[in-house]
Amino acid sequence: MKIRLSRPLVLASNSPRRRQLLAQCGFDFSTDVRPTDEVFPNTMPPDAVPAYLARKKAEEFQTDIQDKLILCADTIVVLNDLILNKPANAEEAVGMLELLSGNSHRVITGVCLLDRGTYTTLTDIATVTFRKFTRSELDYYVSNQAPFDKAGSYGIQDWIGLTGIERIEGSYYTIMGLPTHLVYKMLEPYFLD
Amino acid sequence: MKIRLSRPLVLASNSPRRRQLLAQCGFDFSTDVRPTDEVFPNTMPPDAVPAYLARKKAEEFQTDIQDKLILCADTIVVLNDLILNKPANAEEAVGMLELLSGNSHRVITGVCLLDRGTYTTLTDIATVTFRKFTRSELDYYVSNQAPFDKAGSYGIQDWIGLTGIERIEGSYYTIMGLPTHLVYKMLEPYFLD
Numbered sequence: 067m068k069i070r071l072s073r074p075l076v077l078a079s080n081s082p083r084r085r086q087l088l089a090q091c092g093f094d095f096s097t098d099v100r101p102t103d104e105v106f107p108n109t110m111p112p113d114a115v116p117a118y119l120a121r122k123k124a125e126e127f128q129t130d131i132q133d134k135l136i137l138c139a140d141t142i143v144v145l146n147d148l149i150l151n152k153p154a155n156a157e158e159a160v161g162m163l164e165l166l167s168g169n170s171h172r173v174i175t176g177v178c179l180l181d182r183g184t185y186t187t188l189t190d191i192a193t194v195t196f197r198k199f200t201r202s203e204l205d206y207y208v209s210n211q212a213p214f215d216k217a218g219s220y221g222i223q224d225w226i227g228l229t230g231i232e233r234i235e236g237s238y239y240t241i242m243g244l245p246t247h248l249v250y251k252m253l254e255p256y257f258l259d
Numbered sequence: 260m261k262i263r264l265s266r267p268l269v270l271a272s273n274s275p276r277r278r279q280l281l282a283q284c285g286f287d288f289s290t291d292v293r294p295t296d297e298v299f300p301n302t303m304p305p306d307a308v309p310a311y312l313a314r315k316k317a318e319e320f321q322t323d324i325q326d327k328l329i330l331c332a333d334t335i336v337v338l339n340d341l342i343l344n345k346p347a348n349a350e351e352a353v354g355m356l357e358l359l360s361g362n363s364h365r366v367i368t369g370v371c372l373l374d375r376g377t378y379t380t381l382t383d384i385a386t387v388t389f390r391k392f393t394r395s396e397l398d399y400y401v402s403n404q405a406p407f408d409k410a411g412s413y414g415i416q417d418w419i420g421l422t423g424i425e426r427i428e429g430s431y432y433t434i435m436g437l438p439t440h441l442v443y444k445m446l447e448p449y450f451l452d
Contacts, residue, residue, distance in 0.1 A: 067404070090418065091421050197440065206260070225260040225285060229443040233385075233430055234427060234429070235428050236427070239421060247390065247424060
């Protein structure tokens with residue numbers, strides 16, 4: 067499936083999952099990732115953080131964007147009001163998964179599209195319910211699939227997602243890191259044909 | 260990820276998606292598909308149909324199962340009380356998708372495990388909400404991805420699933436055709452180690 071756009075699209079993300087999803091939607095794009103200081107105000111409600119950080123990533127492109135469309139995204143995992151980031155090591159990963167075990171949590175993905183001087187942001191939220199895990203299941207997962215590049219220490223498309231998620235409410239792809247149905251609509255004004 | 264089972268596992272399904280999901284759960288298995296007459300009583304409520312058909316598929320193995328575990332599944336798409344099967348051709352596929360467009364429908368997967376003389380069945384239900392599609396989007400999808408082996412004429416992992424599903428409630432993998440979290444629990448009594 068190929069969709070032609072009126073402008074060159076740049077995905078500013080290192081995530082192989084986001085790259086795969088955007089390609090599966092039918093878009094051609096290049097990638098260009100610039101270092102961003104992923105800091106947000108302490109008092110910011112968790113739901114607002116991903117769009118804030120996605121916009122911050124887009125701002126790195128402001129001065130030399132030319133005619134390109136810059137697409138940025140950020141995903142966080144929130145248990146009650148606690149934000150779970152990427153784990154620093156195996157111990158931290160198992161610790162996060164122990165918090166998620168037997169509970170529902172929210173996955174929040176923010177997206178920002180920069181078109182010349184205009185920033186458009188959106189946020190999508192999904193709920194994930196995990197069954198109770200045993201400690202040996204968590205050790206098994208973390209040592210085999212090393213989820214160190216993933217907020218909350220898991221990938222829904224990994225073994226732990228297949229065998230451990232009882233239900234989700236919302237978009238599966240938002241949980242993977244890109245609300246594809248919303249990105250498609252966001253880019254629709256640029257479709258050729 | 261590898262899980263060792265105390266008995267040989269046989270997946271009785273031609274679906275490449277089910278094979279991939281069962282492998283990703285960590286199970287080794289062989290496949291053996293036997294022709295089954297997929298007929299069910301007229302008066303049967305839709306929710307009961309997939310488990311009924313999964314059991315019927317398992318019954319084909321009854322006489323020569325030996326020590327094998329036979330795993331069968333069936334998936335249907337239900338809009339209100341209308342069951343949508345696999346489409347016979349492109350026209351039927353587009354027609355089904357026009358019914359699903361802008362609506363929520365249910366995806367019901369039934370599973371049957373045959374262990375010597377004992378049949379265990381389970382059913383899992385998920386809800387899918389599609390945005391409104393244009394006719395040209397549906398033609399585009401059907402002509403490019405030929406969803407003729409899929410109940411309801413779509414795959415959630417296809418282009419139309421990425422760009423058109425606003426939300427799901429339940430298990431993504433049940434919608435793909437195998438409730439992996441329940442199959443994992445169903446097979447747990449046979450885990451070695």
